[in-house]
Amino acid sequence: MNKLKCYLNGAIIPEETAQLGLNDLALLRGFGIFDYFVFERFQPRFLEDYLDRFYRSAKCLGLVSPIERENLKQGIHQLIAANEQPSGGIRLVLTGGYTPDGYAPTVGNLFVLQSPFPGPPPIQFERGARVATYQYQRELPEIKSLNYLIGIHLLPWLKEQEAEYILYHDGKYIRESDRSNFFLITEDDVLVTAKDKVLAGITRAKILALARKIGMKVEEREVSLAEWKEAKEAFLTSSTKGALPVSFIDGKAIGKGEPGTHTKALQAAFLALVAEEQEK
Ligand SMILES: *Cc1c(COP(=O)(O)O)cnc(C)c1O
Numbered sequence: 001m002n003k004l005k006c007y008l009n010g011a012i013i014p015e016e017t018a019q020l021g022l023n024d025l026a027l028l029r030g031f032g033i034f035d036y037f038v039f040e041r042f043q044p045r046f047l048e049d050y051l052d053r054f055y056r057s058a059k060c061l062g063l064v065s066p067i068e069r070e071n072l073k074q075g076i077h078q079l080i081a082a083n084e085q086p087s088g089g090i091r092l093v094l095t096g097g098y099t100p101d102g103y104a105p106t107v108g109n110l111f112v113l114q115s116p117f118p119g120p121p122p123i124q125f126e127r128g129a130r131v132a133t134y135q136y137q138r139e140l141p142e143i144k145s146l147n148y149l150i151g152i153h154l155l156p157w158l159k160e161q162e163a164e165y166i167l168y169h170d171g172k173y174i175r176e177s178d179r180s181n182f183f184l185i186t187e188d189d190v191l192v193t194a195k196d197k198v199l200a201g202i203t204r205a206k207i208l209a210l211a212r213k214i215g216m217k218v219e220e221r222e223v224s225l226a227e228w229k230e231a232k233e234a235f236l237t238s239s240t241k242g243a244l245p246v247s248f249i250d251g252k253a254i255g256k257g258e259p260g261t262h263t264k265a266l267q268a269a270f271l272a273l274v275a276e277e278q279e280k
Contacts, residue, residue, distance in 0.1 A: 003015065003016060004113075007111060007112035018111065024095045024109060025096025025098075025103075025105055026096055028099065029103070030146055030147050030149070032094055032108070033058055034054075036089060036239055039087060043278060044076060046206070046277070051073065053200065060140070063096060064108055085114070088114055089114070090112060091114075092112050095109045096108060120240070124164065124244060127247055128258055128259045130248045131165045131250075132165075133166075134150075134166050135169055141176075142199065144199060165179075165236060167182055170197075172224065172225060174223040180241060181236065181238070182223075183235050184232075184233065185234070186231060192219045193219075195222070201237055206273060208220070231254055232255045232260060232262075233245070234249065243267040245260060
C-alpha cells in the first residue's frame with residue numbers, strides 16, 4: 001500500500017508528516033466535528049450534501065473553520081487525485097482549535113484523511129446484522145461531533161452480546177445506532193424511522209426519498225421501543241453501509257431472522273441511485 005497524503009489547513013502533505021499541536025480542544029476536551037463520505041472513480045458521492053452537513057455541524061457547535069467551503073471542496077478533489085486511489089473513504093475533521101486557557105475555542109484546525117473503503121463485511125448483508133439495544137441519548141444529536149465515548153466504550157460489551165451494532169433508545173423511543181440511522185418496516189409495510197434527536201444521515205434522507213418514489217408508505221416520527229418486536233424488517237443506513245439489513249435485535253429474530261424483501265429493494269434502489277450519480 002503506498003503511503004497516503006492528507007490535507008491539513010489548506011496544504012496537501014504526506015500523512016506521516018502531518019502534525020497538530022497538543023493544545024487543540026479536540027484533544028483536550030473532545031471538542032470538534034467531523035464528516036465522512038465515500039468516493040468512487042475519484043468522484044465523491046453526494047459531496048454537496050456532506051459539505052452542507054459539515055458546515056451546519058460547525059455552525060451549530062460554534063466552530064470557526066479556517067477554510068471556506070469552496071476551497072475545502074477543491075482540496076478534497078486535489079487530495080483524491082494526489083492519492084491515486086479510485087475509491088475509498090474521506091474523513092473531514094474540524095477541531096475546536098488551540099485554546100488559550102484549556103477551555104475557550106479559537107479558530108479550528110481542519111484536516112482531511114483518506115482511507116481504503118471500509119464497508120461492512122459481505123456476510124452482514126447476507127445474513128443481516130445483529131444489534132443490541134442500549135439506553136443512551138446522544139448529546140446535541142444533530143451534530144456529527146467527535147464524541148463517540150459511549151459507542152467505543154461499549155465495544156467489549158457489544159462483543160459479549162454477540163452483536164455488531166448498538167441501537168440507542170431513551171427508555172421509551174428508539175433513536176439510532178452508534179454510527180447509523182435505524183429503520184423498521186411494520187407488519188402492514190410502513191417504513192418508519194425516528195425524526196428527532198438523531199443525526200440527519202445523508203443515507204437516511206436518500207433512502208426516505210427512494211422509498212417514497214417507489215410508493216412505500218413512510219412515517220418519520222417517534223418510534224416506540226415496543227415497535228421493533230412487532231417489526232417485519234429492520235435495517236441500518238450509513239454512508240459505508242447503504243441499507244444494511246438487521247436480522248436480530250437483542251437475540252430476537254426480526255421477521256424470519258434474515259434480510260427482508262423491502263430492505264433488499266431499498267438497498268438495490270440506493271445502489272442504482274449511486275450508479276446514476278456516477279454517470280453524471
Ligand atoms: C454518521 C452517522 C450516521 C449516518 O449518517 P450518514 O450520513 O448516512 O453516513 C448516523 N448516526 C450517527 C450517530 C452518525 O455518526
